[in-house]
Amino acid sequence: MNEAPLLNTALTERLGCRYPIVQTAMGWVADAKLVAATTQGGGFGFLAGATIEPERLEAEIQKVIELTGGSRFGLNFHMFQENAQECVELAIRYRLKAVSYGRGPDQATIARLKAAGVLCIPTVGALKHALKAEQLGADMITIQGGEGGGHTGSVPTTILLPQVLDAVKIPVIAAGGYSTGRGLAAALAAGAAGIAMGTRFLMTTDAPTPASTLERYLAVKDAGQVRVTTAVDGMRHRMIDNAYITRLERAGPLRRLIIALKSARQWQAETGMSHGHMLRTFWRGLREDPAAVSQVVMAANQPVLLRRSMVEGLADQGILPSGQVAAAIEHLESAPELIAGIVEEARRCFDALLGRLEPGTGNSYGNNHDNNHGNNNGNDRASATATAVAVDADSAPQPPRETTR
Amino acid sequence: MNEAPLLNTALTERLGCRYPIVQTAMGWVADAKLVAATTQGGGFGFLAGATIEPERLEAEIQKVIELTGGSRFGLNFHMFQENAQECVELAIRYRLKAVSYGRGPDQATIARLKAAGVLCIPTVGALKHALKAEQLGADMITIQGGEGGGHTGSVPTTILLPQVLDAVKIPVIAAGGYSTGRGLAAALAAGAAGIAMGTRFLMTTDAPTPASTLERYLAVKDAGQVRVTTAVDGMRHRMIDNAYITRLERAGPLRRLIIALKSARQWQAETGMSHGHMLRTFWRGLREDPAAVSQVVMAANQPVLLRRSMVEGLADQGILPSGQVAAAIEHLESAPELIAGIVEEARRCFDALLGRLEPGTGNSYGNNHDNNHGNNNGNDRASATATAVAVDADSAPQPPRETTR
Numbered sequence: 047m048n049e050a051p052l053l054n055t056a057l058t059e060r061l062g063c064r065y066p067i068v069q070t071a072m073g074w075v076a077d078a079k080l081v082a083a084t085t086q087g088g089g090f091g092f093l094a095g096a097t098i099e100p101e102r103l104e105a106e107i108q109k110v111i112e113l114t115g116g117s118r119f120g121l122n123f124h125m126f127q128e129n130a131q132e133c134v135e136l137a138i139r140y141r142l143k144a145v146s147y148g149r150g151p152d153q154a155t156i157a158r159l160k161a162a163g164v165l166c167i168p169t170v171g172a173l174k175h176a177l178k179a180e181q182l183g184a185d186m187i188t189i190q191g192g193e194g195g196g197h198t199g200s201v202p203t204t205i206l207l208p209q210v211l212d213a214v215k216i217p218v219i220a221a222g223g224y225s226t227g228r229g230l231a232a233a234l235a236a237g238a239a240g241i242a243m244g245t246r247f248l249m250t251t252d253a254p255t256p257a258s259t260l261e262r263y264l265a266v267k268d269a270g271q272v273r274v275t276t277a278v279d280g281m282r283h284r285m286i287d288n289a290y291i292t293r294l295e296r297a298g299p300l301r302r303l304i305i306a307l308k309s310a311r312q313w314q315a316e317t318g319m320s321h322g323h324m325l326r327t328f329w330r331g332l333r334e335d336p337a338a339v340s341q342v343v344m345a346a347n348q349p350v351l352l353r354r355s356m357v358e359g360l361a362d363q364g365i366l367p368s369g370q371v372a373a374a375i376e377h378l379e380s381a382p383e384l385i386a387g388i389v390e391e392a393r394r395c396f397d398a399l400l401g402r403l404e405p406g407t408g409n410s411y412g413n414n415h416d417n418n419h420g421n422n423n424g425n426d427r428a429s430a431t432a433t434a435v436a437v438d439a440d441s442a443p444q445p446p447r448e449t450t451r
Numbered sequence: 452m453n454e455a456p457l458l459n460t461a462l463t464e465r466l467g468c469r470y471p472i473v474q475t476a477m478g479w480v481a482d483a484k485l486v487a488a489t490t491q492g493g494g495f496g497f498l499a500g501a502t503i504e505p506e507r508l509e510a511e512i513q514k515v516i517e518l519t520g521g522s523r524f525g526l527n528f529h530m531f532q533e534n535a536q537e538c539v540e541l542a543i544r545y546r547l548k549a550v551s552y553g554r555g556p557d558q559a560t561i562a563r564l565k566a567a568g569v570l571c572i573p574t575v576g577a578l579k580h581a582l583k584a585e586q587l588g589a590d591m592i593t594i595q596g597g598e599g600g601g602h603t604g605s606v607p608t609t610i611l612l613p614q615v616l617d618a619v620k621i622p623v624i625a626a627g628g629y630s631t632g633r634g635l636a637a638a639l640a641a642g643a644a645g646i647a648m649g650t651r652f653l654m655t656t657d658a659p660t661p662a663s664t665l666e667r668y669l670a671v672k673d674a675g676q677v678r679v680t681t682a683v684d685g686m687r688h689r690m691i692d693n694a695y696i697t698r699l700e701r702a703g704p705l706r707r708l709i710i711a712l713k714s715a716r717q718w719q720a721e722t723g724m725s726h727g728h729m730l731r732t733f734w735r736g737l738r739e740d741p742a743a744v745s746q747v748v749m750a751a752n753q754p755v756l757l758r759r760s761m762v763e764g765l766a767d768q769g770i771l772p773s774g775q776v777a778a779a780i781e782h783l784e785s786a787p788e789l790i791a792g793i794v795e796e797a798r799r800c801f802d803a804l805l806g807r808l809e810p811g812t813g814n815s816y817g818n819n820h821d822n823n824h825g826n827n828n829g830n831d832r833a834s835a836t837a838t839a840v841a842v843d844a845d846s847a848p849q850p851p852r853e854t855t856r
Contacts, residue, residue, distance in 0.1 A: 051808045192674070193607040200675030202598040203609045204628025204637075205779050211633060223609025228616060228641040232609075235640030235804055236633040269597070270605030374610050399640055403456045403805075 052396050053230075053389065056217035057090075057186065057240035060165060061143050062118050064088030065389050066240025067230065068188070068219055069247040069381070070169070071122030071146060072196070072367070073097035073349065074356035075255055076247075078106045080381065082113035083252035087382030088389070091247075092146050095123040095133045097349060103129065107140050120144035120167070125151050138162040146188065148197070156183040169221070169242075171199025176210040176218075184216060188242050191222025195245050195369035198222070198274070198284045211237045225371045227391020231399075234392070245369040252381040256359030260378065262286060262366055269370040277302060278365055279345045286366035290351070309350040457801050458635075458794065461622040462495070462591065462645035465570060466548050467523050469493030470794050471645025472635065473593070473624055474652040474786070475574070476527030476551060477601070477772070478502035478754065479761035480660055481652075483511045485786065487518035488657035492787030493794070496652075497551050500528040500538045502754060508534065512545050525549035525572070530556050543567040551593065553602070561588040574626070574647075576604025581615045581623075589621060593647050596627025600650050600774035603627070603679070603689045616642045630776045632796020636804075639797070650774040657786040661764030665783065667691060667771055674775040682707060683770060684753045691771035695756070714755040 050065075057066040069076065069084040069091040076094035084091035091110075098106050110119050117140050123133035124147055134155055137145050144165040150156065156166050165185040170176045171192070179187050189210045191203025199206070203222040211218050217239035223229065225246040233241045248255060249263055263286065266272060271287045277294040278285075285291065294302060354364030379387070462471040474481065474489040476497035489496035496515075503511050515524050522545050528538035529552055539560055542550050549570040555561065561571050570590040575581045576597070584592050594615045596608025604611070608627040616623050622644035628634065630651040638646045653660060654668050668691065671677060676692045682699040683690075690696065699707060759769030784792070 052804060054807065191607070191609065193609060200673070200775075201778070202596070202607050202628055202674070202775060204596065204598060204607070204634060205630075205674060205776050207637075208631040208633040209779050212631075223607055225610075226613040226617075228613040229609060232612075232637035232641040235800055236637040237800055237803060268605070269607070269610060370605075370607060371610050373606070374614050395640055395642055398642060399457060400808075402459065 050389070050393060052234065053392065055234065055239040057219060060185070060217070061090045061120075063090040065385060066219075066234070067385055067388060068092070068221075068240060068242035070188075070221065070242050070244040071095065071120075072244050072248055073352050075253050076122070077254050078109035078113065079254065080247065080250070080252045081110050081119050083250070083381035084247065084385070085110070085114040085116075085119055087380075087385035089381070089385045090119065090143070092120040092122045092144075095121045096127050097352070100129040100132060103132070104136055107136055107142070111140065117141050118143050120146055120165075122146045124148060134159060137164045144185075150179065150182060150184075153182050160185065167219070170210075171197075171206070172201060173206070173209045173213060176214055180214045180216055186217040186219060186239065187214060188219040188221050190242075191220075192274075192282075193269075193284075193370040194222030195272075195284050195372075196367040197281055200282065207233070207236055207238060223369065223371050225375055225388075227388045227393070228395055230388055230392040231395035235399075243371075245372050246375060246384065247381060248368075249372065249375050249378055250381045250384055251378050255356055258359040259355050259361045259366065262288070262355075262361040263368060263372050264375070264378070266368070266372045269373040272368050272370040272372055278351065279306075279348045281345075283348075283365075284368065284370070286368045286372065288366060289362055290365065306347045309347040312350050457639065458797065460639065460644040462624060465590070465622070466495045466525075468495040470790060471624075471639065472790055472793060473497070473626075473645060473647035475593075475626065475647050475649040476500065476525075477649050477653055478757050480658050481527070482659050483514035483518065484659060485652060485655070485657045486515050486524050488655070488786035489652065489790070490515070490519040490521075490524055492785075492790035494786070494790045495524065495548070497525040497527045497549070500526045501532050502757070505534040505537065508537070509541055512541055512547070516545065522546050523548050525551055525570075527551045529553060539564065542569045549590075555584065555587060555589075558587050565590065572624070575615075576602075576611070577606060578611070578614045578618060581619055585619045585621055591622040591624060591644065592619060593624040593626050595647075596625075597679075597687075598674075598689075598775040599627030600677075600689050600777075601772040602686055605687065612638070612641055612643060627774065628776050630780055630793075632793045632798070633800055635793055635797040636800035640804075648776075650777050651780060651789065652786060653773075654777065654780050654783055655786045655789055656783050660761055663764040664760045664766045664771065667693070667760075667766040668773060668777050669780070669783070671773070671777045674778040677773050677775040677777055683756065684711075688753075688770075689773065689775070691773045691777065693771060694767055695770065711752045714752040717755050 053065055055066045058064065065088045067089040069080065069089055071092035071094040073094050074097045076092060081091035081093050093106060093110065095103060111117055119142060121133060121137050121142050123130055123145065137159065142164055144167050145159060146167045146169060148169055150168050159166055160183060166183065167186045167188055168179045168184050169188040169190055170179055171190050176187055176189060189206050190198060191206050192198050192200045193202055203220060207220050219240050219242050220233040220238040221242035224241045224243050230241050247253065249260065266286055272284060273287055274282050274284050275291050275295060276282060277291060297305065351365040354360045355366055458470055460471045463469065470493045472494040474485065474494055474496040476499040478499050479502045481497060481499035486496035486498050498511060498515065500508060516522055524547065526538060526542050526547050528535055528550065542564065547569055549572050550564060551572045551574060553574055555573045564571055565588060571588060572591045572593055573584045573589050574593040574595055575584055576595050581592055581594060594611050595603060596611050597603050597605045598607055608625060612625050624645050624647050625638040625643040626647035629646045629648050635646050652658065654665065671691055677689060678692055679687050679689050680696055680700060681687060682696060702710065756770040759765045760771055
């Protein structure tokens, strides 16, 4: 059961998953099948509640429960979606382990979710948002470095993670740039409770993403081509460069607004969103940030464009949100295979690290985890440590230290 | 002596420094005083051989040796500088521990340096350059993620570091985004041999940088303001946004070329660089990459603009190369204080990690390092481990696992 102590963190303990690996909620990608596959692989998945049609949402939640035999997964939602309140109710009714969100619900809703045992895990891209999220009552926090996909900040993970870890008391999950066991080991050593990945889960055989679109993700070899644009919805949005984005950027602000208004109408028609809700959403946007009028309108661009690539498979006519890490991912595999590989590599990293502490042990941490528990393990480590200290004391291969301090 | 086994790496062993922390060579910043302070603090520093006047270079090397009582430091140079060959000779003559460079010297020169015991540690920003550097004979390699300062690539550290660690056999030093002990612990856990930092050492009281310029670095609170421009010399160059850069970018390509030609003349006058060497440098640039004519001319911009900010203290009339990490750095301290703080924090990170492996030990790794060596330490760890395993076996606070796999 406790097969890998270094991989047991506040995340695995509180979310009840085997490994500290989170699959984030990507629009039209994080469906019941992907979340179930992630769960079965020992990770923790979030359903993309913001793009699942409201009338299908409950069925999608039930599907994950059926497939995994439990409710050890999460639901992502945004307060600006029409069925936001229903998302809260469903999370509570089905006793989901957690919800995730960007700009969060109000403090009272957060308190209600927490009281019902649903952990609140917002995603933030800047230190000040992390502090705000903790203050509002978040149970954990996911920081996403600027190299991450979709809406993203400008602070890379190497900088944001230490900043937030120093500033908050709640567990921190690291996102942005992760796809490997080396990354997991690094995040845990820094003090994170785990890692969260979007792009890497999108690029699995369990994602519903059409093959033609996945091919475009696999074709990316240059991280510089996974770039930030504000042309889609006025916010920093990281995606794989394509003809559509270039055209949108060339269009200029007014033309972009017209394109966005068209998208908004289309989005309204497709989702059956009421005029009333649409106006309320726009009004709220206007009130919160008057400078962002066109941004609010342009925000309607995103789901329409996303659907083209993620559902219809028209990669050139839609957008391809992605972390820069797509450039380092060379093949698709299933979510459980992915998780197993990352865990195995993280173990090797810790073995190498502990090997320096206790040179005699070889790969004790990784190799012993399945069959060597109890005091026996403790004794192995004890004798190995004694050897290590003796070796260290000689320190033969070390050059003399020219200490002048 | 061997006070921190997890901080002893291939880097400390081969470079002979106490901690796996490298101070990179920043033009007009990494002088004898900074390198000596770094050395005295237990780190490893590189002299900025590319900007130290040729006639002062040998004296600067001697100064570090005098101040530190040894030659445990490095020299950075570029093959396009007029005294490149002299740099090689000086590194060999003074038995410096290492040289660093970007585009490296030829294979024969590298072999010569290695034969003389001078380690070759190029800096790269992309996987393919790492492979090339290893093939040319590099002893170690520094990878710099795109968030790093000055000339920089487009792959962030979170992605580049695992990529390169998987691809090369030589030790890898991680750079780009580092300023903390959490970062050091993370890099070591991923498998790096250490970290290298530029901006963080620039922002110490041991750097010769004028106060007026350092104030500009301290004033940066937004990582997005430490941005990439190609306007200075045609290459990706990360620096703190200022009026000069904005003006340069607005100038357009032709006007920029004229500005650059002026800079080139000024640079030639100031450095006494011969017409012959300047023409040869340009010619080599043209031959290597015919598309980069203006880039070669524009390259003369950089040292002139750098001098204005770094030597003359005219932050607004020059450029302010910086990693995005400047936004996370809040105060100046001495290089030894900086190093001690990073080491202490990295130890706390490893303590926390090992604490999960052996909950009974508390902070044994960090607290025992100075006064508790030998078998005694081994015994402490042994009994603590036994306790830890017993606790793990109970695993009381863990929620039931809904394992379905």
